[in-house]
Amino acid sequence: xxxxxxxxxxxxxxxxxxxxxxxxxxxxxxxxxxxxxxxxxxxxxxxxxxxxxxxxxxxxxxxxxxxxxxxxxxxxxxxxxxxxxxxxxxxxxxxxxxxxxxxxxxxxxxxxxxxxxxxxxxxxxxxxxxxxxxxxxxxxxxxxxxxxxxxxxxxxxxxxxxxxxxxxxxxxxxxxxxxxxxxxxxxxxxxxxxxxxxxxxxxxxxxxxxxxxxxxxxxxxxxxxxxxxxxxxxxxxxxxxxxxxxxxxxxxxxxxxxxxxxxxxxxxxxxxxxxxxxxxxxxxxxxxxxxxxxxxxxxxxxxxxxxxxxxxxxxxxxxxxxxxxxxxxxxxxxxxxxxxxxxxxxxxxxxxxxxxxxxxxxxxxxxxxxxxxxxxxxxxxxxxxxxxxxxxxxxxxxxxxxxxx
Amino acid sequence: xxxxxxxxxxxxxxxxxxxxxxxxxxxxxxxxxxxxxxxxxxxxxxxxxxxxxxxxxxxxxxxxxxxxxxxxxxxxxxxxxxxxxxxxxxxxxxxxxxxxxxxxxxxxxxxxxxxxxxxxxxxxxxxxxxxxxxxxxxxxxxxxxxxxxxxxxxxxxxxxxxxxxxxxxxxxxxxxxxxxxxxxxxxxxxxxxxxxxxxxxxxxxxxxxxxxxxxxxxxxxxxxxxxxxxxxxxxxxxxxxxxxxxxxxxxxxxxxxxxxxxxxxxxxxxxxxxxxxxxxxxxxxxxxxxxxxxxxxxxxxxxxxxxxxxxxxxxxxxxxxxxxxxxxxxxxxxxxxxxxxxxxxxxxxxxxxxxxxxxxxxxxxxxxxxxxxxxxxxxxxxxxxxxxxxxxxxx
Ligand SMILES: Cc1cc2nc3c(=O)[nH]c(=O)nc-3n(C[C@H](O)[C@H](O)[C@H](O)COP(=O)(O)OP(=O)(O)OC[C@H]3O[C@@H](n4cnc5c(N)ncnc54)[C@H](O)[C@@H]3O)c2cc1C
Numbered sequence: 001x002x003x004x005x006x007x008x009x010x011x012x013x014x015x016x017x018x019x020x021x022x023x024x025x026x027x028x029x030x031x032x033x034x035x036x037x038x039x040x041x042x043x044x045x046x047x048x049x050x051x052x053x054x055x056x057x058x059x060x061x062x063x064x065x066x067x068x069x070x071x072x073x074x075x076x077x078x079x080x081x082x083x084x085x086x087x088x089x090x091x092x093x094x095x096x097x098x099x100x101x102x103x104x105x106x107x108x109x110x111x112x113x114x115x116x117x118x119x120x121x122x123x124x125x126x127x128x129x130x131x132x133x134x135x136x137x138x139x140x141x142x143x144x145x146x147x148x149x150x151x152x153x154x155x156x157x158x159x160x161x162x163x164x165x166x167x168x169x170x171x172x173x174x175x176x177x178x179x180x181x182x183x184x185x186x187x188x189x190x191x192x193x194x195x196x197x198x199x200x201x202x203x204x205x206x207x208x209x210x211x212x213x214x215x216x217x218x219x220x221x222x223x224x225x226x227x228x229x230x231x232x233x234x235x236x237x238x239x240x241x242x243x244x245x246x247x248x249x250x251x252x253x254x255x256x257x258x259x260x261x262x263x264x265x266x267x268x269x270x271x272x273x274x275x276x277x278x279x280x281x282x283x284x285x286x287x288x289x290x291x292x293x294x295x296x297x298x299x300x301x302x303x304x305x306x307x308x309x310x311x312x313x314x315x316x317x318x319x320x321x322x323x324x325x326x327x328x329x330x331x332x333x334x335x336x337x338x339x340x341x342x343x344x345x346x347x348x349x350x351x352x353x354x355x356x357x358x359x360x361x362x363x364x365x366x367x368x369x370x371x372x373x374x375x376x377x378x379x380x381x382x383x384x385x386x387x388x389x390x391x392x393x394x395x396x397x398x399x400x401x402x403x404x405x
Numbered sequence: 406x407x408x409x410x411x412x413x414x415x416x417x418x419x420x421x422x423x424x425x426x427x428x429x430x431x432x433x434x435x436x437x438x439x440x441x442x443x444x445x446x447x448x449x450x451x452x453x454x455x456x457x458x459x460x461x462x463x464x465x466x467x468x469x470x471x472x473x474x475x476x477x478x479x480x481x482x483x484x485x486x487x488x489x490x491x492x493x494x495x496x497x498x499x500x501x502x503x504x505x506x507x508x509x510x511x512x513x514x515x516x517x518x519x520x521x522x523x524x525x526x527x528x529x530x531x532x533x534x535x536x537x538x539x540x541x542x543x544x545x546x547x548x549x550x551x552x553x554x555x556x557x558x559x560x561x562x563x564x565x566x567x568x569x570x571x572x573x574x575x576x577x578x579x580x581x582x583x584x585x586x587x588x589x590x591x592x593x594x595x596x597x598x599x600x601x602x603x604x605x606x607x608x609x610x611x612x613x614x615x616x617x618x619x620x621x622x623x624x625x626x627x628x629x630x631x632x633x634x635x636x637x638x639x640x641x642x643x644x645x646x647x648x649x650x651x652x653x654x655x656x657x658x659x660x661x662x663x664x665x666x667x668x669x670x671x672x673x674x675x676x677x678x679x680x681x682x683x684x685x686x687x688x689x690x691x692x693x694x695x696x697x698x699x700x701x702x703x704x705x706x707x708x709x710x711x712x713x714x715x716x717x718x719x720x721x722x723x724x725x726x727x728x729x730x731x732x733x734x735x736x737x738x739x740x741x742x743x744x745x746x747x748x749x750x751x752x753x754x755x756x757x758x759x760x761x762x763x764x765x766x767x768x769x770x771x772x773x774x775x776x777x778x779x780x781x782x783x784x785x786x787x788x789x790x791x792x793x794x795x796x797x798x799x800x
């Protein structure tokens with residue numbers, strides 16, 4: 001049955017995480033942005049609190065995927081992706097950088113999840129059971145010479161005895177500098193394109209594996225974005241994700257891509273969370289302020305802009321929910337995942353720009369939050385596949401498949 | 406529980422109407438536009454499919470289907486031809502008005518004709534072409550022996566003058582705006598004024614009606630549901646907006662799918678034009694527009710049991726915007742072919758504008774939404790836009 005109501009437990013999760021986002025996360029937001037850093041003790045405290053709802057937090061952003069979200073619906077279908085949407089929107093509403101800095105496997109989670117052998121999952125996810133210290137995973141695909149065109153990566157790998165030797169350079173890696181391990185994509189032979197790709201888990205401290213520059217960015221300033229240098233790094237063969245058999249077919253590359261079917265709607269809903277934060281802020285500003293001694297809501301054009309913002313946020317959320325629902329139902333959602341991300345990211349950029357506009361000069365003041373969201377949101381149309389790359393994915397699918405309406 | 410899955414019976418209805426739309430409506434779209442109407446035979450097939458009173462509760466003589474099933478039907482009909490979707494729906498909005506504003510006995514008595522005869526047409530008359538002053542409509546209902554005498558002129562009435570039953574909104578208490586409005590069911594023919602020549606939806610008969618003292622019996626006055634006339638009126642307009650949004654989604658889908666097929670067949674510079682990135686990206690945009698509009702529509706319709714007027718307004722505005730953009734893109738992607746009448750897309754670009762103006766406009770709905778969100782009425786620049794003017798759609 002077509003339905004858009006949250007279940008009782010989804011409602012509770014939303015409420016709980018919202019409280020957390022409002023009372024714990026948001027108050028740290030401006031300081032973290034200013035200092036380009038989130039205090040470790042704050043993150044540790046979050047890590048401990050996270051235990052309470054880690055099941056609701058998607059693996060991608062630090063949860064362990066257990067908990068209420070694992071509850072199956074009446075037909076035995078998972079609800080995990082829908083729960084993840086609900087929780088992630090609230091956290092992102094709190095602060096975008098902080099959610100990306102929550103301890104956990106981060107973007108490195110999905111490839112280990114999808115490609116890893118049971119032993120590898122045990123080994124690499126096991127690290128996060130220790131809540132006394134901060135532990136991170138990361139995802140290293142992008143290189144100075146290969147971003148959108150993933151097939152063009154040049155970080156090399158060659159096998160010697162029971163080890164692989166990796167050399168190259170990765171850039172823009174979220175949490176790359178502090179990660180306990182990073183999933184590094186490398187190639188055995190550039191001429192083979194995607195078929196030559198291999199994914200390794202490279203552990204911190206491995207000789208030759210060093211952190212280069214930490215980027216200073218327009219937004220998401222409190223989230224670490226690092227350059228990683230691999231200079232003849234020797235990695236044990238057990239760290240090749242999925243083992244060598246995994247790469248005999250086309251699967252190797254598909255593993256990297258499959259990650260996106262769940263991470264793209266996630267990026268989309270994170271954008272929705274930021275947009276909602278900006279919208280609510282602007283709405284409350286309009287409610288409470290006066291212009292030329294008249295209540296601002298009396299200016300119909302501003303009010304209409306607010307209505308537009310709210311409506312488009314709702315539409316963006318539905319696009320993300322749709323992709324997540326398909327994932328839960330086990331229906332292929334590559335196209336819908338890309339649509340969710342592309343639609344939500346663009347919507348959110350417009351909403352954040354409108355929020356700044358509505359606040360007027362106040363919108364530029366750093367303590368008013370919206371200028372921060374305006375800076376944060378831009379990257380949602382860049383990482384995890386740019387706006388253009390999403391449209392390529394969508395277009396390829398619609399030109400190949402019959403209409404699905 | 407968030408779900409996008411139609412029930413089995415909804416899927417069957419969807420497929421049945423889709424087939425009807427493809428076989429009967431789409432091929433006739435130009436003929437009916439030229440003839441400025443739909444033929445009796447098509448009305449009969451439509452009637453036989455039982456689509457007239459689908460969302461009217463069984464107690465009032467309808468099929469008792471949900472608002473969601475009903476938007477699925479309207480979407481499919483409009484996918485075939487938006488004009489036919491409007492023209493063929495013989496009861497038109499009258500059942501929605503009677504359902505929301507009338508009681509059960511009125512429902513059974515007044516709606517029976519639509520179940521019995523394919524030719525029975527319904528109409529709802531609210532717009533007037535002159536300035537509508539704050540005081541209310543120029544059309545008045547005056548208490549006389551045996552009921553109310555209606556006097557005035559209504560405009561843009563779909564099936565106006567041709568209908569067997571016309572719901573007329575008239576001022577009972579002049580000077581009180583929407584608070585003084587009453588709704589009356591006129592049975593039998595009313596005098597038709599000029600028929601409108603429209604930008605789109607050419608097959609739709611839309612005309613002025615002239616009320617020259619026709620007397621409506623007391624029992625044909627619709628007084629509103631348990632919560633009063635105002636809230637019932639808002640729900641009526643919401644149902645009209647929901648239907649309109651469904652048609653816009655159907656139209657958008659039609660334009661998108663047509664452009665998708667055309668651009669893959671049409672070659673330029675040695676390859677299908679769809680393989681140029683700017684065209685492919687435009688197709689991707691169109692697809693996203695259709696999807697988002699449809700989920701907004703479904704979300705609003707799924708609130709059926711207690712129709713959420715804010716969600717309906719959002720769905721309506723979203724559908725209006727998306728449909729226009731998609732239709733415009735479709736014309737663009739077909740190039741010159743998009744502009745000529747050998748292809749349907751130019752018609753859709755005209756039709757979408759007409760649909761968008763067939764109910765509460767996007768502008769009004771946006772103001773209503775903003776008022777909802779801000780917790781008090783938005784009144785524009787003070788002079789131009791009184792809150793009372795948006796009251797009927799005000800949630
Ligand atoms: C804050 C941040 C965090 C990030 N985190 C990670 C991470 O954790 N791990 C990781 O691996 N990467 C990460 N990235 C990298 C990110 O995924 C890439 O920046 C992104 O994929 C785009 O690649 P690029 O920057 O090389 O742009 P390019 O590929 O150089 O693209 C430049 C422009 O060309 C366009 N373009 C490219 N190809 C086409 C085409 N075929 N058709 C049309 N247009 C095209 C692009 O859309 C873009 O507009 C992060 C980036 C940022 C900014």
